[in-house]
Amino acid sequence: MSWIREGELNLIERISANILKAGPMPKHVAFIMDGNRRYARKRHVERQEGHSQGFEKLAETLRWCLNLDIHEVTVYAFSIENFKRSKEEVDGLMELAKQKFVRLLEEKENLEKHGVCIRVLGDMSLLPLDLQEIIAQAVVATRAHNKCFLNVCFAYTSRHEIANAVKEMAWGVQQGLIKSSDVSDELLSQCLYSRNSPNPDLLIRTSGEVRLSDFLLWQTSYSCLVFQSVLWPEYSFWNLCEAILQYQLSYRSLEKARGLHRESQSRQQLEADCLCVTELLQHRGNGKPVDAQGRQEALRKYTASREERVQDFLNVLQSKRDLFYTNLCSQAAVA
Numbered sequence: 001m002s003w004i005r006e007g008e009l010n011l012i013e014r015i016s017a018n019i020l021k022a023g024p025m026p027k028h029v030a031f032i033m034d035g036n037r038r039y040a041r042k043r044h045v046e047r048q049e050g051h052s053q054g055f056e057k058l059a060e061t062l063r064w065c066l067n068l069d070i071h072e073v074t075v076y077a078f079s080i081e082n083f084k085r086s087k088e089e090v091d092g093l094m095e096l097a098k099q100k101f102v103r104l105l106e107e108k109e110n111l112e113k114h115g116v117c118i119r120v121l122g123d124m125s126l127l128p129l130d131l132q133e134i135i136a137q138a139v140v141a142t143r144a145h146n147k148c149f150l151n152v153c154f155a156y157t158s159r160h161e162i163a164n165a166v167k168e169m170a171w172g173v174q175q176g177l178i179k180s181s182d183v184s185d186e187l188l189s190q191c192l193y194s195r196n197s198p199n200p201d202l203l204i205r206t207s208g209e210v211r212l213s214d215f216l217l218w219q220t221s222y223s224c225l226v227f228q229s230v231l232w233p234e235y236s237f238w239n240l241c242e243a244i245l246q247y248q249l250s251y252r253s254l255e256k257a258r259g260l261h262r263e264s265q266s267r268q269q270l271e272a273d274c275l276c277v278t279e280l281l282q283h284r285g286n287g288k289p290v291d292a293q294g295r296q297e298a299l300r301k302y303t304a305s306r307e308e309r310v311q312d313f314l315n316v317l318q319s320k321r322d323l324f325y326t327n328l329c330s331q332a333a334v335a
Contacts, residue, residue: 009067013237017068020241023248026201028072029065030223032215033058035207035231042231048092053233055100064237066114066148068244074151074200076215080126080160094128097154101134108141115147121193122156123164124324129331136328151197158217165191168317177313181276182306186265190314194219201254202247204240206232222258224250277302 009017033054040050058075065073078097083090104111104118111118120135127135135154168191172178178187189195199219205212208229212220226243230236247254277299281290290298 007063009064009237013067016241020244020248021069024251025068026070026224026244026247028074028198028200028202029070029243030074030076030200030203030216030220031058031061032076032203032205032209032213033232034205034209034213036233038207039231039233047089048096050233051093051096055096057233057235061235061240062150064240068240071148072151072197073149074121074153074194074197074216076153076156076213078122078154078156079213079215080123080155080157081214083126083155094131098131098134101131101138104138105134105141111142111145115145116142117145117147117149118142119149119151119196120154121151121161122154123160124155124328126155133328133332136325137332139325140329149197151194153193153215156193157214158212159214161193162188162218164193172313172317177316178309179306181272182310182313184265184269184272186269187310189218190310191317192218195314195318199223202226202243204228204243206230206235206239222254222261224254273299273303273306276306 008014036050036054037047038050039053040047043050062073065071078093082093118138120139124132124135165188169178169183169187173180173183194216199221200216200223202224203212203216203220204226206228208227210227212225216223224247226246228235228239228243230239277295280302281295281298
């Protein structure tokens with residue numbers, strides 16, 4: 001089954017979609033695709049069949065999202081916690097993932113036609129090497145596409161992601177790329193696996209569970225959270241419309257909270273920069289007073305140098321991550 005399905009909505013779906021699109025629409029939607037195993041039990045089929053049906057539903061949901069002008073989707077495909085399941089089930093999920101990414105590589109022309117960029121967020125080192133190599137080829141092959149984005153969280157938990165971001169910042173300080181005073185919640189956001197994506201506007205979890213299960217904890221602080229009782233393989237276009245409607249009803253309060261958060265971040269950064277400038281002036285001026293204009297100019301220069309320093313550090317991180325995927329592709333080519 002193709003990752004990107006062709007086809008338009010039917011007449012009733014198109015009418016409903018146009019009505020929805022008259023209001024504020026989420027640009028980025030995240031899914032916790034829960035209920036595959038319960039679906040398998042309900043249908044009296046093997047667990048692997050439930051997971052396979054879950055993938056088919058993802059392909060269908062991506063088509064709906066494209067028709068609704070939702071151009072970024074993030075899905076929770078495999079948690080690090082899932083490694084605790086039976087070896088048979090984990091091996092089956094790894095094999096299913098391998099098959100689907102191989103299939104994706106066979107669809108390069110279709111992905112290029114739609115401009116689909118595939119990103120895999122998670123700790124790749126936890127995966128079998130052959131799967132790492134196939135994933136790397138898919139990521140590199142679609143890296144330049146920029147019309148729509150599919151972020152697959154695989155071997156992922158949010159706590160692991162945040163801990164990794166902290167390690168990245170500590171490494172940057174150790175290497176002299178950034179200063180300890182440059183560390184902030186905004187910089188941490190830029191060090192997450194999801195650094196290239198805006199935070200989700202809407203997060204949807206299926207199966208009736210009302211918890212996030214360590215998914216995008218940092219990124220969804222100001223997102224609309226919708227919990228639906230339907231099992232993932234049974235998800236419908238109308239379930240998606242219902243979730244979007246809930247987002248629209250919450251839109252104003254979400255935007256207000258996001259605005260206040262941005263203001264708070266800016267204020268905290270300004271206070272931090274002012275403190276650093278004060279310390280620098282005291283050190284350089286031997287206690288001599290500096291007038292307001294001098295302080296303002298020193299603050300401007302310090303802010304510019306901090307921003308340049310941080311951007312250079314982020315460029316190094318991006319290069320390091322790009323090289324990781326490139327090396328995996330090279331290994332695959334040699335093999």
